[in-house]
Amino acid sequence: MSQIQTVKQKLEARLPGVSAVIDEPLKPDSPWMLDVVLDNRAVNVEWRPHRGFGISSQESHRDSYFGEGPDEILSSVDETVGRVVELIKSGTSTVVPSELTLAELRERLSLSQAQLAQRLRVSQAAVSDLEKNLVRSQLQTLRKAVQALGAQLEIRAVLPNARAFTLRLSEPGPSGTRRTQPPRKRRATRRR
Amino acid sequence: MAESKAARLEEFYRQLREVPPAAGFEEAWVQISRTLNQVEDELSGVPYDPSKWQTDGRLYPPQLDSERAFSGHPKVRRFRSLQHNTLIGENGSIEIRTLANEVVFWKVGADGKGVMDQ
Numbered sequence: 001m002s003q004i005q006t007v008k009q010k011l012e013a014r015l016p017g018v019s020a021v022i023d024e025p026l027k028p029d030s031p032w033m034l035d036v037v038l039d040n041r042a043v044n045v046e047w048r049p050h051r052g053f054g055i056s057s058q059e060s061h062r063d064s065y066f067g068e069g070p071d072e073i074l075s076s077v078d079e080t081v082g083r084v085v086e087l088i089k090s091g092t093s094t095v096v097p098s099e100l101t102l103a104e105l106r107e108r109l110s111l112s113q114a115q116l117a118q119r120l121r122v123s124q125a126a127v128s129d130l131e132k133n134l135v136r137s138q139l140q141t142l143r144k145a146v147q148a149l150g151a152q153l154e155i156r157a158v159l160p161n162a163r164a165f166t167l168r169l170s171e172p173g174p175s176g177t178r179r180t181q182p183p184r185k186r187r188a189t190r191r192r
Numbered sequence: 193m194a195e196s197k198a199a200r201l202e203e204f205y206r207q208l209r210e211v212p213p214a215a216g217f218e219e220a221w222v223q224i225s226r227t228l229n230q231v232e233d234e235l236s237g238v239p240y241d242p243s244k245w246q247t248d249g250r251l252y253p254p255q256l257d258s259e260r261a262f263s264g265h266p267k268v269r270r271f272r273s274l275q276h277n278t279l280i281g282e283n284g285s286i287e288i289r290t291l292a293n294e295v296v297f298w299k300v301g302a303d304g305k306g307v308m309d310q
Contacts, residue, residue, distance in 0.1 A: 020245075023272055024260065025257065025259065025260055025272075026259050026260060026261065027259075029260075030232055030257040031258060033272055033274075037290065044275070046274065048245065054245060054246065056274050056275075057246075058275065058291065061198075062275050063276075063296065064195055064196075064197045064201045065251070065274070066196040066197075066204070066251050066273065067228070067251045067252035067253055067254065067274075067276070068197075068246050068247045068249075068250070068251060068273075068274060069246050069247040069248070069252075069274075070245070070274060071247055072246075073245065096247060096249075105295065125207065
């Protein structure tokens with residue numbers, strides 16, 4: 001049984017009366033769709049074998065979102081089932097990633113400021129300040145906060161020609177010097 | 193300033209209607225991809241990056257690996273995205289439907305026939 005079929009089966013067990021219909025691709029390695037509907041609430045689950053699950057709540061205003069990718073990406077069957085059940089039962093919408101603040105991310109993970117403070121070994125007031133004053137916060141503190149939530153902080157630089165790069169954040173070493181990766185061996189390149 | 197998704201989609205439909213009817217699947221496929229990418233380049237403010245899976249706020253044309261069977265219509269190919277099905281006929285006709293099966297765009301092929309007329 002494939003992972004998307006397991007998701008369907010688990011949803012049917014946890015949500016009596018749910019309609020969960022798999023839209024199968026022509027080639028099994030391609031993206032699969034699972035359309036979940038219960039009491040006028042609908043969620044689309046996209047499964048990409050070897051990549052995970054994409055989830056989007058389906059609402060009428062999204063009829064103009066032609067060809068968009070999913071709002072949320074999850075890696076496991078159980079996470080996906082739990083999130084879909086939560087969305088269907090609460091009637092809430094999936095969260096578009098660019099709209100998430102640090103506080104919203106923390107709340108999504110059901111963590112209080114005190115719990116995050118404990119992970120960071122700082123006071124709750126410090127977490128509160130971090131969430132309110134992101135611009136003034138030290139980058140390293142922000143990165144540690146994001147890591148404590150099990151995520152990675154990325155900063156993207158978008159050039160005028162629309163090419164985008166993710167900037168790597170190097171960690172300062174013990175004496176304040178930057179910790180660097182050992183130099184890579186250069187491969188001989190041939191000029192064209 | 194970037195236009196709303198609804199405004200961009202309407203512009204895509206408008207421009208796609210203005211293009212002469214396609215003579216076959218390949219031509220219709222190129223028309224859809226080229227038109228939507230042009231509209232999004234001009235109006236979305238989001239760089240083209242189809243390798244991203246999670247939404248980046250940009251609208252993308254159907255991908256070949258999203259093809260599904262369309263039973264009872266061997267001359268029609270169906271491409272599924274999260275909220276839509278795009279149907280393309282062997283004759284170059286195009287139809288876009290919501291998941292509720294509402295037709296939100298249609299265009300005949302060069303032979304004057306629609307997707308469901310084949």
